[in-house]
Amino acid sequence: MEVTKVTVQKEEKTGSRVKGYAVIELDGVLKINGIRLIEGNSRLFAAMPNRKVGDDKYIDYVYPINKELREKIEKAIIEEYEKEN
Numbered sequence: 001m002e003v004t005k006v007t008v009q010k011e012e013k014t015g016s017r018v019k020g021y022a023v024i025e026l027d028g029v030l031k032i033n034g035i036r037l038i039e040g041n042s043r044l045f046a047a048m049p050n051r052k053v054g055d056d057k058y059i060d061y062v063y064p065i066n067k068e069l070r071e072k073i074e075k076a077i078i079e080e081y082e083k084e085n
Contacts, residue, residue, distance in 0.1 A: 001069055003076040004028045008037065010081070019044065022077045032062050035073075037081055044081070046074040 005025040011018050022035040034049035048060040064070040 001026050001072075003072055006076045006080040008077060008080045020081055022046065022080070024073060024076065035077065037077055044078050046077045 003024055004027060006022060007024075008020045008022045010020040017039045018036050019039050020037040022037060023031065023033050024035065025031050032049070036047040038045055038047050048063045050058045050060045053059050064073060
């Protein structure tokens, strides 16, 4: 599976770890909205769309099953985000 399109909308809120929101397409047939780009303690990372289920637990709506696809998605989003700087 390949990432065929990425769009990133930057978020410029002071003090927020969320740096933007991404929309991706996989193989030109599946679109995922609401991926957050977050400034972690050591690096930027992509957080899949999720919802709160309880006081402190979240579950992802969509997520890659294997490490390779997760890395492809994250790399594509970060590259698109950095193009805009």
